[in-house]
Amino acid sequence: DAGVIQSPRHEVTEMGQEVTLRCKPISGHDYLFWYRQTMMRGLELLIYFNNNVPIDDSGMPEDRFSAKMPNASFSTLKIQPSEPRDSAVYFCASSLGTLLAKNIQYFGAGTRLSVL
Amino acid sequence: ELKVEQNPLFLSMQEGKNYTIYCNYSTTSDRLYWYRQDPGKSLESLFVLLSNGAVKQEGRLMASLDTKARLSTLHITAAVHDLSATYFCAVKTNSGYALNFGKGTSLLVTP
Numbered sequence: 001d002a003g004v005i006q007s008p009r010h011e012v013t014e015m016g017q018e019v020t021l022r023c024k025p026i027s028g029h030d031y032l033f034w035y036r037q038t039m040m041r042g043l044e045l046l047i048y049f050n051n052n053v054p055i056d057d058s059g060m061p062e063d064r065f066s067a068k069m070p071n072a073s074f075s076t077l078k079i080q081p082s083e084p085r086d087s088a089v090y091f092c093a094s095s096l097g098t099l100l101a102k103n104i105q106y107f108g109a110g111t112r113l114s115v116l
Numbered sequence: 117e118l119k120v121e122q123n124p125l126f127l128s129m130q131e132g133k134n135y136t137i138y139c140n141y142s143t144t145s146d147r148l149y150w151y152r153q154d155p156g157k158s159l160e161s162l163f164v165l166l167s168n169g170a171v172k173q174e175g176r177l178m179a180s181l182d183t184k185a186r187l188s189t190l191h192i193t194a195a196v197h198d199l200s201a202t203y204f205c206a207v208k209t210n211s212g213y214a215l216n217f218g219k220g221t222s223l224l225v226t227p
Contacts (some may be wrong), residue, residue, distance in 0.1 A: 031213055043159075043204065043217040056214055091158065095213070102166065103147065103213055107159040 004108035006092050012114045018080040021111045024073055025094030033105060034067055034077050035091040043091075049075065050097065082115045089113070118143050120207050122218035129195050129225055137190040137221045139205035147208040148188050149215065150179050152201045159204065195225045 005024040013019055025032050033048040047057040052069045060067070064083070069075040079086055089112050093105040119142040129135050139148070150162040163172040165181035165188060172179050176199065178191045188205055202222045206215040 033214075042219045045214050045216075048212075048214060050213070056212055093159075097213060102164045103208070104149065104161050104164055105215065106161070107151075109158050 004092055004094050004106055006090075006108035006111050008111060009109060010112045010114075012116065013082055014116050015083055016081045017115075018078065019082045019086075019113060019115075021077040021090050021092075021113070023075045023077070023092030023108060025075070025092070026106055027073070029094035029096050029106075030072075031095045031097050031103070031105075032069060032075050033093040033095075034075070035093065037089045037091060037110070038087075046077070079113075082113075084115045087113055087115050118145070118207060118209050118216045120205060120216045120218040122203075122205055122221050125219055125221060127221055127223045129192075129223070131196055131225055131227055132194050134194065135192050137192075137203055137205075137223075139188040139190070139207075139218055141186045141188075141205075141207045141216075143210070144183070144186070145207045145210060148181055149206040149208075150188075150190055151204045151206060151217075153204065153220070154201050162203075192223075195223075197225050197227070199223060200225045 007022045034046040037043045046059045047067045049069045067077045089110045091107050091110045093107045095103050095105045121140045148165045151159040153159045163179040168183040170181045176193045181188045202220045204217050204220045206217045
């Protein structure tokens with residue numbers, strides 16, 4: 001398997017613009033997670049899905065952030081409008097929720113977002 | 117709220133030396149994970165610890181878990197430069213499958 005695939009790898013945008021980050025989880029995995037990593041706050045969970053259904057979105061910073069998972073092989077994280085403080089690396093991870101798989105999360109390469 | 121604390125946050129050590137990274141967490145949990153992150157890269161799973169007294173070893177790294185003390189350790193034996201990276205511990209919340217990550221320990225191994 002190719003692992004978790006994220007796109008784009010880098011995104012530079014101006015304040016106020018809409019940003020869409022994309023993620024393809026590992027085939028067969030039933031959990032998908034979105035994280036944000038910054039120097040100040042470390043690695044924060046934003047939202048996670050189980051079988052395409054959002055389970056916990058308590059980490060989503062505010063209404064400017066939204067996430068969807070229309071099917072088992074694709075998820076998006078959208079920021080509209082973007083602000084400079086949204087600059088961070090955004091990671092997507094997926095896992096298989098079985099006892100045998102131990103729910104190990106496999107991370108994508110991340111999207112480095114810079115909002116000017 | 118589940119809090120996860122790692123120490124030290126920064127560690128510079130000489131090749132060949134031994135050292136331990138500590139991970140404390142605030143509430144009970146049934147799973148603890150260790151991840152490695154190289155600069156500018158993604159996170160790679162190292163170990164998952166499922167029960168009290170669990171010990172896992174891979175090469176020069178050994179992880180252990182004491183659920184009663186809510187403490188996990190990552191022990192580095194005879195460090196080599198290739199181990200330079202940031203190491204994160206993460207604890208699974210009891211109410212779901214979310215993980216709470218520590219701030220990470222940035223390890224630099226020097227000659």
